[in-house]
Amino acid sequence: MHDLSLTSLSEGLRQKTFSSVELTQHFLKRIKTHDTLYNSFITVSEDTALTAAKAADVRLAAGNAPALCGVPIAHKDIFCTQGIRTSCASKMLDNFISPYDATVVSNMAKHGMVSLGKTNMDEFAMGSSNETSYYGAVKNPWNTECIPGGSSGGSAAAVAAHLCPAATASDTGGSIRQPAALCGLTGLKPTYGRISRFGMIAFASSMDQAGTMTHSAEEAALLLQTMAGHDPKDSTSSPHSVPDYSQSLSNDINGLTIGLPTEFFSADLDPNIRALTDAAINELTQQGVNVVEISLPNIDLSVPTYYVLAPAEASTNLSRFDGVRYGHRCNNPIDLNDLYKRTRNEGFGEEVKRRILIGTYVLSAGYYDAYYQQALKVRQLIKQDFTEAFNNVDVILCPSTPSTAYPIGSRNDDPVQMYLEDLYTIGVNLAGLPGMSIPIGQSDGLPVGMQLIGNYFQEERLLNMAHRYQTVTEWHLQSPSNLSEGS
Ligand code: GLN
Numbered sequence: 077m078h079d080l081s082l083t084s085l086s087e088g089l090r091q092k093t094f095s096s097v098e099l100t101q102h103f104l105k106r107i108k109t110h111d112t113l114y115n116s117f118i119t120v121s122e123d124t125a126l127t128a129a130k131a132a133d134v135r136l137a138a139g140n141a142p143a144l145c146g147v148p149i150a151h152k153d154i155f156c157t158q159g160i161r162t163s164c165a166s167k168m169l170d171n172f173i174s175p176y177d178a179t180v181v182s183n184m185a186k187h188g189m190v191s192l193g194k195t196n197m198d199e200f201a202m203g204s205s206n207e208t209s210y211y212g213a214v215k216n217p218w219n220t221e222c223i224p225g226g227s228s229g230g231s232a233a234a235v236a237a238h239l240c241p242a243a244t245a246s247d248t249g250g251s252i253r254q255p256a257a258l259c260g261l262t263g264l265k266p267t268y269g270r271i272s273r274f275g276m277i278a279f280a281s282s283m284d285q286a287g288t289m290t291h292s293a294e295e296a297a298l299l300l301q302t303m304a305g306h307d308p309k310d311s312t313s314s315p316h317s318v319p320d321y322s323q324s325l326s327n328d329i330n331g332l333t334i335g336l337p338t339e340f341f342s343a344d345l346d347p348n349i350r351a352l353t354d355a356a357i358n359e360l361t362q363q364g365v366n367v368v369e370i371s372l373p374n375i376d377l378s379v380p381t382y383y384v385l386a387p388a389e390a391s392t393n394l395s396r397f398d399g400v401r402y403g404h405r406c407n408n409p410i411d412l413n414d415l416y417k418r419t420r421n422e423g424f425g426e427e428v429k430r431r432i433l434i435g436t437y438v439l440s441a442g443y444y445d446a447y448y449q450q451a452l453k454v455r456q457l458i459k460q461d462f463t464e465a466f467n468n469v470d471v472i473l474c475p476s477t478p479s480t481a482y483p484i485g486s487r488n489d490d491p492v493q494m495y496l497e498d499l500y501t502i503g504v505n506l507a508g509l510p511g512m513s514i515p516i517g518q519s520d521g522l523p524v525g526m527q528l529i530g531n532y533f534q535e536e537r538l539l540n541m542a543h544r545y546q547t548v549t550e551w552h553l554q555s556p557s558n559l560s561e562g563s
Contacts (some may be wrong), residue, residue, distance in 0.1 A: 077102050078238040079555075082147060085241055089136055089139040095327045096146030097138065100129040100190050101438045103148050107192065107239045111221050114215045115293040116224075116233040118153050120193035121160050128190040135188050142458030144302060153194035153202055153457040155181050156275040159196035164277045165209035168423030169403045178275025181243055187302045188321060192240050193427060194229030199252055199425045200394065201279045203227050204497040205487070208427045212345075213484050216259060218522055218556040222430040222481035229288040236561060238400030238451045242299055243289040248280050249382050250501025252287045257476035257525025260515045262542065262552055264296045265289045267533050268508030269314035271300075272307030280389035281312075281384075292552050293514065293542035297321035316533050323544040324536045330364030332541070335469035337372045348519035349475050356516040356526050356545065357473065363544055365482050370465045370472065374457040378496055378503040381458065384438050384451035385506075390428075391435025397423060430491065459507040466531040471541055474500050476513040476525035504529055512538045515551040523551075 077099055080088065089093055090228060094102075100332050104122055125148070132146035136220050156162045156174035163169045181191065187482030198208040206214040208228025216224040217237040222509035224233040228245035232255035235243050245252045247265035256263025264287045271286040278284060288299040300321050307313040334357070341350070361367060406422055409415035424432070462540040465472060478499055487494050504511040513525040530538045 077108055077361065078241070080241070082144065082241055082290070082298050083290060085147050086143050090130070094130040096129040096190060097126060099146065100125050100148050100192070100196050100516055103192055103240055106509070110237060111239060112222060114196050114217060114233045114237055114239070115212055116214050116230040116239060117150070117193050117194055117231070118163055118165065118196050118211050119161050124160065125190050126194050128185070131281045132188045132190060140160070142187040143404050144298060146190065148190045148192050148240055148264065149184055150192050150195050150231060150234050151181055152197055152228055152243065152245050152278045152295060154197060154246050155244060156193065156277070156483065157181055159193065160194065162194065163210070164200050165211055166198045166423065166425065166428070167210045167404055168397050171230040172211065172403050172501065174275070174523065175393055176182070176275060179272035179309060180276065180303050183210060184302050189302065195234050198227035198229070199428050200277070201227040201246060201248055202427050202431055204250065204254055204494055206230065206255070206398040209424055209485060210425060215484070216481045217559065221479065221483050222522070223484050225258035225477070227480065228289060229255045232256060232261055232263070235259070235289050235291065236259055236556065238555065244286060244303070245289045246276060246284060246286050247505065248283045248285070249505050250498040252289060253379050253476050253525070253527060254498065254500050256289060256513040257515075258481040260518075260523030262290050262292055262296055262514050262550070262556060264302065264505070264538070265316070265533070266509065266535050267510045269301045269312050270316070270510070270533065270535065272305070272310040272313045273311040274307055278393040280386040281393065282389060283386065283508075285505070289447045293512075293544055294322070294325060294546070296512070297325055297539045297543075311510040314533075315494060317545070319536055321536060321539055327540050328364070329360070329541055329544050331366070332470040333366045333368060334360065334471045334473045335368055335370035336377065337472060337474055338369055339372055339375050340442070344478060345475065349478075349524055350526045352473055352517040353526055359545055359548055360541070362502045363548070370375055371466060371471060372459050372461040372503065374454065375503050377454050378458055378506055379499060381451045381454045382498070382502045382544070383434070384447050384508060385455065385493055387431040387435035388439050389435070391432045391439065394424075394428070394432055410472060414507070427491070442527055462503070462507045462509060470537060471527040474529070476500060476527040478523035479518050479525060500527055508532070510535050510538055512542055512547060514542045515554070517551055534560060
């Protein structure tokens with residue numbers, strides 16, 4: 077059952093090949109047996125999952141149940157879940173039980189989806205390797221010595237190891253697309269505002285966006301359908317109408333134009349990644365897609381720009397964790413200052429503290445104009461570059477990551493090296509565009525991904541192109557060879 081796609085699971089439930097309770101029990105058992113190896117879950121919510129599965133079976137029996145009713149899902153531990161711990165992988169929230177559900181969580185529950193639990197991640201979604209979690213590093217199912225990518229590394233590892241059929245994730249600078257690429261999955265970060273951020277713990281609010289971690293584009297379309305839409309509880313969610321994402325999946329892509337940014341295909345590009353990307357482009361051209369070179373002249377500034385803006389927003393967002401309102405509180409504070417200082421010192425990990433320091437610095441009087449304001453201006457330039465490019469092309473194509481998964485612990489001494497991991501993904505968040513990573517092959521046994529970037533609200537086009545690619549290739553169907561068979 078754990079190898080079936082969301083579509084097959086939905087059919088199996090309708091045809092009563094298995095019930096939602098059986099399906100849920102199967103995945104819970106898999107998590108119990110295998111996750112000691114991957115550490116992809118922080119919390120498994122067995123009881124509530126079985127209760128939800130029973131309710132889904134009743135709905136299925138009554139007929140008219142939504143497409144994904146009864147199908148299990150895992151949520152990144154950044155989404156608030158009522159009554160179930162939401163830790164954001166931080167000691168600060170180790171004991172936090174949210175009094176409400178994030179809109180993403182409640183939307184999926186309304187569709188009858190069954191939440192198995194909460195997946196591991198980098199602390200407060202800050203990281204690219206899933207090594208900053210308070211609950212320990214996540215292992216890549218393709219090679220457990222290696223990182224799965226981050227920050228949605230738990231969601232990626234859990235889906236890649238078939239511990240859940242699909243998972244939710246979030247992407248502020250690449251946190252869906254990068255782990256998807258490193259774990260051989262399809263990861264979709266929609267347009268900023270496409271999915272409500274209500275109840276998704278804030279990191280950098282002007283870039284945070286929820287999205288999907290699945291094996292295929294077809295599944296991403298089904299999942300996005302349950303998540304997308306305006307939410308009165310999030311003023312930045314878009315009122316833009318939500319199309320039927322599955323309807324256009326098989327549309328002809330003949331005549332569409334893809335742009336290859338020269339800046340992303342430079343001599344530094346890893347030769348294996350380059351060769352696999354060229355082969356994938358070739359598959360698309362065989363379906364009638366035109367390829368042109370484009371330029372994104374300011375894209376080289378995207379990493380430094382992000383590392384001014386994201387920490388600035390994070391330092392503001394994280395000021396709420398003060399030991400008074402939520403989460404961790406130090407023992408026996410002598411006064412209010414001591415309470416703040418010790419609580420935050422004990423509750424936050426090293427990377428989060430680094431971001432708070434950078435953010436506070438760039439927002440401080442005297443440096444605000446030099447750093448924060450300047451970064452906002454560069455952000456506009458990067459956005460304009462994309463807008464101009466989309467005057468001539470339908471989709472922009474580039475690698476998802478500069479390398480494949482690397483050994484756990486091998487890059488911990490150099491945070492800047494780690495930040496450069498997001499070279500290809502961060503510009504998309506600065507501009508607020510939709511981006512997607514799809515598997516295109518393997519290099520030395522480790523998965524490689526390719527990124528498709530669309531114009532605003534053109535998720536349909538990305539899903540369509542990815543699906544057409546996946547109808548003629550099988551990379552998205554491959555699983556790590558060391559996955560244990562059977563149960
Ligand atoms: N790796 C980036 C960072 O550390 C992006 C993280 C994300 O997308 N949440 O900030």
